[in-house]
Amino acid sequence: MTMVETATTVGIREVAEHSGLSVDALRWYEREGLLPRAPRGPDGRRRYPERLVGFVRLVVALRRTGMPVADVREFVALADDGAASHGRRMALLERQRESILRQQAQLAADLAAVGHKIEHYRELIAAGLDCEGLPVTPDVAALQCLPTLQTERNAS
């Protein structure tokens, strides 16, 4: 807190933290035209005004929902044309919205598939049967409940 809060502009670090992107990714997005060029402070560093931070959030939402880099680039390029491109920008967003709706349907279907499989395992274990419908021996049944030795995420 030693610096003067220049109006309401934030540094790249904070934008990174609030957007979920890395600092490197933010710079890369800018170089690649996925973000407009951020204005620089007198020391040559990026100062993100509030509007731009909001824009970053939108771009993150677009990328996270699977919009390819090329399409984001196009969207940003349109933004340079000002009000004249509002219609086309809206159209791009609408296409993305359709895509998100399809993804939601797909995700719901996949959730159901996984859920059914879980239920299937639950039943098999409860009934003491293996996948072929044969009863499991007690020693195997004991192994089934090993409280999830869990995938050894702690290696390396």
Added chain:
Amino acid sequence: MTMVETATTVGIREVAEHSGLSVDALRWYEREGLLPRAPRGPDGRRRYPERLVGFVRLVVALRRTGMPVADVREFVALADDGAASHGRRMALLERQRESILRQQAQLAADLAAVGHKIEHYRELIAAGLDCEGLPVTPDVAALQCLPTLQTERNAS
């Protein structure tokens, strides 16, 4: 239809068509342990029995919902252990289910963000204003409605 329908087993091509994976991807999945080794016909070709086709569908659902290849591999490896690994397999699926639920929440949030932005553009256009709240000139307004020259997807 010149071949005898060997029980209820299908060739790799049909599995590809029904699963959405490419033939190459199916073979690659098998080599990499994301699918159990498919039994071969007398000519050395893969013959997928029904159970395996169902398994492929599950694996596709897991991958599509973002389960990393390494985790799928682990799941498949567990399947080799038979009934003794039911509990652990179920645990893996449950973790994936949690992940899907989080994705659904994120997707809904992103859909809302995109939706709001669309609404914003709609209002601006209807009101004849640009992003700074200034009225647009009539010639610009005309450009806004260019019926979506649409991203030129037909290049190359």
Added chain:
DNA sequence: CCTTGCGCTGGAGTGCGCTCCAGCTCCTAC
């Protein structure tokens, strides 16, 4: 017998989307 078609294996190549780095400039604090 020869061609056509599908599939096989194993390995090399590819596209995307970052991530990492060297070498530099600024500030700020001690």
Added chain:
DNA sequence: GTAGGAGCTGGAGCGCACTCCAGCGCAAGG
């Protein structure tokens, strides 16, 4: 004045998940 820390640029490198290919075998049709 010098040490440390954050940021800058441009370019190289990388991990993932396939995709593509050469070189082969087999079986059926003409």
